[in-house]
Amino acid sequence: MNEATPNKDLSRRGFLEITFGWLAATFAVAASAIASVRFLVPNVLYEPSLLFKAGKPDDFPEKSVTFMEDERVFLVRQGNTFRCLSAVCTHLGCTVNRTEKGYHCPCHGSLFDDQGKVESGPAPHPLPWFLVTLSKDNRLLVDKSQTVLADKYLVV
Amino acid sequence: MSAPLPKRLWQKFERSRVGRSIFRVGLPESNLERSQAMVSSFLLHMQPAKVNRHSLRASYSFGLGLISLYLFLILVGTGVLLMFYYVPSTERAYDTMKDLEFVVSAGLLMRNMHRWAAHLMVLFVLLHLCRVFYTGAYKRPREFNWVLGVGLFLLTLALSFTGYLLPWDQLAFWAITVGTSIASYAPYIGPKLRYLMLGGNVVGQEALIRFYALHVFVLPAVAGLMVAIHLWRVRKDGGLSHPNEPGDVVEQVDLGQLPTNKTYGLMELARGTTLQVGQNPDDEVFSWPHLVFRELLLFLIVMAVVLFLAIFWNAPLEEFANPIHPPNPAKAPWYFLGLQELVSYSAFWGGVVVPGLLVTALLLLPYIDRKRQGVGRWFARERRVAITIFTVCLLAAIAFTVIGTYFRGPNWGWQEPWKRPPPAAEGH
Numbered sequence: 017m018n019e020a021t022p023n024k025d026l027s028r029r030g031f032l033e034i035t036f037g038w039l040a041a042t043f044a045v046a047a048s049a050i051a052s053v054r055f056l057v058p059n060v061l062y063e064p065s066l067l068f069k070a071g072k073p074d075d076f077p078e079k080s081v082t083f084m085e086d087e088r089v090f091l092v093r094q095g096n097t098f099r100c101l102s103a104v105c106t107h108l109g110c111t112v113n114r115t116e117k118g119y120h121c122p123c124h125g126s127l128f129d130d131q132g133k134v135e136s137g138p139a140p141h142p143l144p145w146f147l148v149t150l151s152k153d154n155r156l157l158v159d160k161s162q163t164v165l166a167d168k169y170l171v172v
Numbered sequence: 173m174s175a176p177l178p179k180r181l182w183q184k185f186e187r188s189r190v191g192r193s194i195f196r197v198g199l200p201e202s203n204l205e206r207s208q209a210m211v212s213s214f215l216l217h218m219q220p221a222k223v224n225r226h227s228l229r230a231s232y233s234f235g236l237g238l239i240s241l242y243l244f245l246i247l248v249g250t251g252v253l254l255m256f257y258y259v260p261s262t263e264r265a266y267d268t269m270k271d272l273e274f275v276v277s278a279g280l281l282m283r284n285m286h287r288w289a290a291h292l293m294v295l296f297v298l299l300h301l302c303r304v305f306y307t308g309a310y311k312r313p314r315e316f317n318w319v320l321g322v323g324l325f326l327l328t329l330a331l332s333f334t335g336y337l338l339p340w341d342q343l344a345f346w347a348i349t350v351g352t353s354i355a356s357y358a359p360y361i362g363p364k365l366r367y368l369m370l371g372g373n374v375v376g377q378e379a380l381i382r383f384y385a386l387h388v389f390v391l392p393a394v395a396g397l398m399v400a401i402h403l404w405r406v407r408k409d410g411g412l413s414h415p416n417e418p419g420d421v422v423e424q425v426d427l428g429q430l431p432t433n434k435t436y437g438l439m440e441l442a443r444g445t446t447l448q449v450g451q452n453p454d455d456e457v458f459s460w461p462h463l464v465f466r467e468l469l470l471f472l473i474v475m476a477v478v479l480f481l482a483i484f485w486n487a488p489l490e491e492f493a494n495p496i497h498p499p500n501p502a503k504a505p506w507y508f509l510g511l512q513e514l515v516s517y518s519a520f521w522g523g524v525v526v527p528g529l530l531v532t533a534l535l536l537l538p539y540i541d542r543k544r545q546g547v548g549r550w551f552a553r554e555r556r557v558a559i560t561i562f563t564v565c566l567l568a569a570i571a572f573t574v575i576g577t578y579f580r581g582p583n584w585g586w587q588e589p590w591k592r593p594p595p596a597a598e599g600h
C-alpha cells in the first residue's frame with residue numbers, strides 16, 4: 017500500500033482485527049462491569065432469621081396485642097386464634113405504635129386500623145400479616161417471609 | 173527603604189542553592205517574573221498568568237465555587253484525622269464518636285469542624301449553582317461544565333448522606349432507614365437498589381461498612397477528580413463568564429482550511445477559546461498578586477468561620493441507635509427535609525418523580541436554554557422566562573425545606589415553631 021493513496025477498502029485481515037478487537041474490548045468492559053455489580057450483591061446475610069418462635073400460646077393473654085420489640089411485630093390473640101401483624105410502616109420503614117383503635121406511625125403520621133388497613137397518611141399498602149404456625153414443640157412459629165390475608169388465623 | 177525582615181530572610185533563603193532548587197522563580201518583582209511564578213509552580217499553574225478584571229469582582233461570583241472548594245479541602249483534612257479513631261462497626265462506632273468528643277485531644281474540634289463544614293458545603297454548592305444560573309454562566313461553551321457541576325451537587329449530597337449514618341446514633345439510623353426506603357419506591361429497580369445500598373434488608377453492619385467505604389474513599393475520590401475536571405474546564409472555557417464575551421467562540425480549527433505552506437505549532441491547532449480571545453488587554457491584570465492573594469484571603473475567612481462555628485457549637489450526637497423506637501418525629505438532615513416533606517404526601521411522587529424531574533431539568537438546562545443573551549450579568553432582563561421558572565422552583569424547594577424543618581412536630585403533624593413545647597416535654 018502506498019502512503020499517498022491509502023486503500024479505503026478494508027483488507028480481510030484488517031476487518032477481522034477490527035471486529036475481534038471491538039468484540040474483545042466490549043466483552044472485557046461488560047464482563048468487569050457485571051462482575052463488579054454482582055460482587056456487591058451479598059450472597060449470605062447475617063441478619064436475624066425471618067423465621068422465629070414467638071413462645072407458647074399460653075404466654076399470651078386471651079384478648080391481647082403484644083408488641084415484640086426485637087422482631088418488630090404485634091402478636092394478636094383473640095380467644096384461641098393467633099395472628100401476627102408487621103410493625104414496620106409500609107411507607108418508609110419506621111416502627112408503628114399501637115393506639116386505642118389501631119396503629120400509628122410517628123415518622124410521617126400514617127394511621128392504620130386494627131386490621132392493618134391504611135386509614136390516612138402516606139403509607140401506600142396495609143401492614144402485612146405474617147404466617148403463624150405451631151412448631152412440633154408446641155410454640156408459635158412466625159414466618160416473616162410469608163404474608164397472609166388478614167382473615168387467616170391459627171387456631172390452637 | 174529596605175524590605176521588612178521576614179521578607180529579607182525569605183529572599184535570602186530563596187536565593188540559596190536549596191531555595192532555588194525548590195522555587196524556580198522567587199517572590200516576583202517584575203511582570204515577567206509574575207507570569208513565570210504562575211506558570212512554574214504546580215499549585216499555581218492551574219490558573220492563568222493573567223485574569224480578567226471582571227472575574228475578580230467579588231460581586232460577580234461571590235467566590236462561591238472557591239468557597240465550596242475550600243470546604244471540600246477542609247472536609248478531606250478533618251475527615252482523614254477522624255479516620256484514625258473511627259471504627260465502622262455497629263458495636264464500636266458510637267463509642268468512638270464519644271471518644272472523639274470526650275477523650276481524644278482536639279477530637280471534639282475536628283468532629284465539629286467536619287460536621288459544620290459539611291453543612292456549609294451543601295449550602296455553598298447550592299448557592300454557587302444559583303449564582304451560575306442567575307448569571308447565565310452555563311451557556312455556550314460552558315454547558316458541559318454545568319453538567320459536571322450538577323454531578324458535583326449530587327455527589328455533595330451523597331457524601332453528606334453516607335456520612336450521616338456513621339455516628340450510629342438514633343438520628344443516623346432513622347435518617348438512613350427512611351432515606352433508603354425512599355429509593356425503594358423507584359419503579360422496577362427500587363427494592364433491588366435498596367438491597368444493594370444496604371447490603372441486606374435492614375440497616376445494620378453491612379450497611380454501615382458500605383456507607384463507610386463510599387464516604388471515606390469512593391465518593392471523595394470521584395468528587396476530587398470531578399472538581400479537578402471542573403476547574404480545568406473553567407480555564408479551558410475561557411475563564412469565568414463575562415458580559416463582553418465573543419458571541420461565538422472558535423471551537424476547533426478546520427485543518428483543511430489552513431494554508432499548507434507553513435508548519436504549525438500545537439497551540440495554533442488546539443481549541444480556539446483561550447482567555448485572550450476577544451479580550452482587551454487593558455482589562456487584564458496579573459494573577460500574582462491580584463488573584464492569588466484574594467484566594468488566600470478567602471481561604472483564611474472560610475477557615476476562620478468554620479473554626480468559629482466548631483468552637484462554639486457542638487455537632488449533635490443522639491442516643492445509641494435503637495431499631496425499635498424511631499424518634500418522633502424522625503427527621504432527615506435539613507437539606508433533605510424538603511424531600512421528606514414531599515414524601516409525607518406521597519413517597520412515589522415526592523420521593524422519586526419530583527426529584528427525578530428536577531435533576532433531569534437541571535442536567536438538560538444548558539441544552540434547552542441556548543440563547544446566548546445575558547451571559548455574565550446577574551438577572552439579565554432577556555432571560556426573564558428562565559429566571560422566573562428557576563426562581564419558582566427554588567422558592568418552592570426552600571418553602572418545603574422550611575416547613576419540614578420548622579413546622580413539623582411529633583407525628584409529622586403541623587406545628588408552628590413558636591408554639592413548640594419546651595424540649596423536655598417532647599420526649600423521644
Ligand code: HEM
Nearest residue numbers: 233235236237238240241301309318321322324325412413
Ligand atoms: C463540589 C462542588 C463545586 C466546586 C468545588 C466548584 C468549584 C468552582 C470554582 C472554583 C469555580 C470558579 C468560579 C467561582 O468560584 O465561582 C467554578 C465555576 C463554575 N461552576 Fe462550579 N463548583 C462546584 C459545583 C458546581 C455546581 C453545582 C454547578 C452547577 C450546576 C457548577 C457550575 C459551574 C460553572 C458553569 C462555572 C463557570 C462559571 C463562570 O464561568 O462564570 N459548579 N466552580
Ligand code: FES
Nearest residue numbers: 105107108121124
Ligand atoms: S414511615 Fe411511616 S408514615 Fe412514613
